[in-house]
Amino acid sequence: MKHTLIGLILIASIFSCKTEEKEQPLVLGDFEMSQETIVHNQPISITYNGNDKNMEAFYYQLKGYKAYPVDLNFENSTATIVIPDSITAVAFNFKVDGTYLNNDKKGYLFAVQDQEGIPVAGSQSSLEYYKTSYGEQYGLEGDNAIFVSTLIKEVNENAKVKEVWEDQYLNLILRNDREKGETIANKLAQEISSKKVLTEADYNQLHSIYSMTRKSNLADSLAAIATEKFPKGKIKKQILMNQFYDAKTLEEKEVVFNELHTNFDMEPSLSYAASNMASEHFKAGDMEAFKQYADKIESPSDKAGMYNSVAWPLAEKGEHLETAAEISKASLELMKAQQNSTEGKPEYYSEKQHKKNLQRSYNMYADTYALIQYKLGNTKEAITYQAQAIGDGLNTEINERYIEFLVADKQYERANEKANVFLNAGHGTEKMTALYRKSYAQAHPNATDFDAIIANIEQKSRNKALDNLKKEMLDDAAPAFELKNLDGKTVSLESLKGKTVILDLRATWCGPCKASFPGMQQVVEKYEGDENVVILFVDTFEDGANREQDVAQFITDNKYDFHVLIDGKIKDSDKYEVANKYGISGIPTKIVIGPNGRIKFKSVGFSGSNDKLKQEMDLMIDLVKS
Known part of the structure; x- marks a missing residue:
């Protein structure tokens, strides 16, 4: 009995210590989270300690490739949230003084834990995908290679993770690593085809696989069978x-x-x-x-x-x-x-x-x-x-x-x-x-x-x-490239070192790009006599058998004096060389590279004002030169 009592006392003291333990608050810039971890169905409070009355804050609930934005509603500077069981990860976004806080480009990202304190299966894939897909607009850095390897690992470890990603799993692997994607696609297609009886879902998945892997003959043959079997099915539509x-x-x-x-x-x-x-x-x-x-x-x-x-x-x-x-x-x-x-x-x-x-x-x-x-x-x-x-x-x-x-x-x-x-x-x-x-x-x-x-x-x-602009100034490495212009001559970034280089990434189908061209034409005319400023228009995200001729015709028809480079498509990929190297997800995007060969500015989109565009380009060039 005496020994048993001692044992009970020890067990009680252990449980007592665990119960009294409290997670420390976590500082997130001007914000403070009530605890360091996020657990399913456990309330968490976020407190704002800053002074910006126009501060904006929301968070994404992540599940596979899906991201559901939810407002942070503050009362007396504090908001309380509860993360449901279905969510695998959370990404907070705080906008203070007109700028998103990015935590040194790492963001405020959390893998959600279950009630046992174990990170939910698939949480890291969700976070890596978020960084590569949403990161640019919030100042975060993502790595496609890390995302692909993380996704493959978590899918292989847990079949439910693959279900969450659905068809996007294969699509994303193919987009980021064609060789790995082809291997996975072939294996999956073989598994489905070996079934004695194919359901409509099987036909849909096979058709998707053949389409994504550019096996058009197989996709067409399958579509003919599927539309006959399922005349009101997904493929027919x-x-x-x-x-x-x-x-x-x-x-x-x-x-x-x-x-x-x-x-x-x-x-x-x-x-x-x-x-x-x-x-x-x-x-x-x-x-x-x-x-x-x-x-x-x-x-x-x-x-x-x-x-x-x-x-x-x-x-x-x-x-x-x-x-x-x-x-x-x-x-x-x-x-x-x-x-x-x-x-x-x-x-x-x-x-x-x-x-x-x-x-x-x-x-x-x-x-x-x-x-x-x-x-x-x-x-x-x-x-x-x-x-x-x-x-x-x-x-x-x-x-x-x-x-x-x-x-x-x-x-x-x-x-x-x-x-x-x-x-x-x-x-x-x-x-x-x-x-x-x-x-x-x-x-x-x-x-x-x-x-x-x-x-x-x-x-x-x-x-x-x-x-x-000074607040937005960067100092990032500018990836090297060599592209051909409309005359067939090769232009390399290395050959322009010592000059201020503006890359205007755009396409002839892009409405905002075309709206900005009159303003950019005026910028070109202003700096045409400045041998230390080079403006290159990189045609990207554009395809077609007569691409170069079509782009040249567009420039001629609109009387633009643009030095156009053709961004080459990466073999066996939907990506384009320079756009991929510079992490471009939307156009128009302007990259300003300083004489030292480093990126100083990255401007995405067009405000709609050519006057504002001209002023912005002038100021960027002045800052880089100085």
Whole structure:
């Protein structure tokens, strides 16, 4: 008994110590997490200790390749979250003073643990995929090779992990490591083919494997069998959708669409096809068919987007304005009805992101309606809606139209006030400055200080932009490359060492790229006499048998003086050499490389303002030179 008592005391003391142990809080930049680990169904609090009232914070719940954003809702500087059983990992994103905190490019990433304190199977694959797929927009670094090896390892260790990744498992391996992917694909195809009886799911998976591995003959043969066995199956629908978008005439499209509509549900891809049909019938002048197809679009947001897409060209051209006004107003009413609802929220948005996206769409459609009203002569109505369109005031063209409408309505003091605000914030244009000058002269006919006002604004704007760029300045290695230009001559990065090199990665199919080209043409003209600045336009993410000729024709037709390089496609891959080396996932992207051969700036996207683009390029070049 005596020995037993001692044993019980020891056991009790051990349990007592474990119960009293508490995890220490974990500091995440300006944030603090209540504990160092994340466990399923265990509440965790996040506290913000900073001063930015406009701070934004959310986190992704990760499961395989899927990422579900969730808002962090703070009350008294603290938010509490609980991670459900289905989630394998978590990635926090904190935006403070307009910049995402990236924890020295490592991010704030956590593998979720089960109740026993063991990391959930597949958690590392989820995190590595997140870094390679989402990392760039949040300042994180990912490694495709590490992702592939991690995914293969975790799939081999746990069959359930493979189920979570579904068909994306093979697709992602093939994209990142063709040789390993081919080996896995061949083995998987053999396993499925050896079955005595194939289900529809088996046919779908085999077709997917043959398509991904570019075995088109096998894919076509299988598709013929599958469509006969399953005339309303996934493969049949895919074939019809391809036929729809390959159709040359509206009549051909209509035949394919009717077959789709008869045999398949109106889910997003078919709804998008209906939107396409409505737009085509509108262009053809068939308003009855336009309305019929518009009514088939189930998502109010998608329908509003289609309405705006047909109304905007009419607004720009000043054609059929009464009809355009009716359609544009309908887009606004649809969006207004959606703004207080989370119904139809895509899984890739959090609730706050969804609401912001709805508001952005409403603002854009209000801009269309305002321009239509302005051209109809209803200037006050135009001003009312343009004031709504402004939103956060970041879109320079929308801001410019607002000033134009105010000046047209002789609201000079209001025009002066708003123009001053936009220009000081760096969200104005040259045309806005001219409108401001006209308005200022009307309001103050004897004033002589306008040039001084503008000079002061421009200096402040420059200094602000300069300060922001200094914070974004990089010092990363620039991967070497050799590409051929449109004359067949090889251009290497090594041969340009000692110069400031701008790489503008773009494609002729890319809308934002094409919108930025007039501004880039002006940049090219400004620096054509500077032997220390080289601007190269790298055509990437573009394919086709006549690619070089098509690109050259595009440059000639638009009279651009661009030195174009053709980014080569990596053998047995969907990737492109320079885009892959520089981690480019979206275009347009501009890379500024200093004379020392290191990357100094990386700018993704186009703001819509060529004036802003020119200023940004000037400042980047000045900073690199200095």
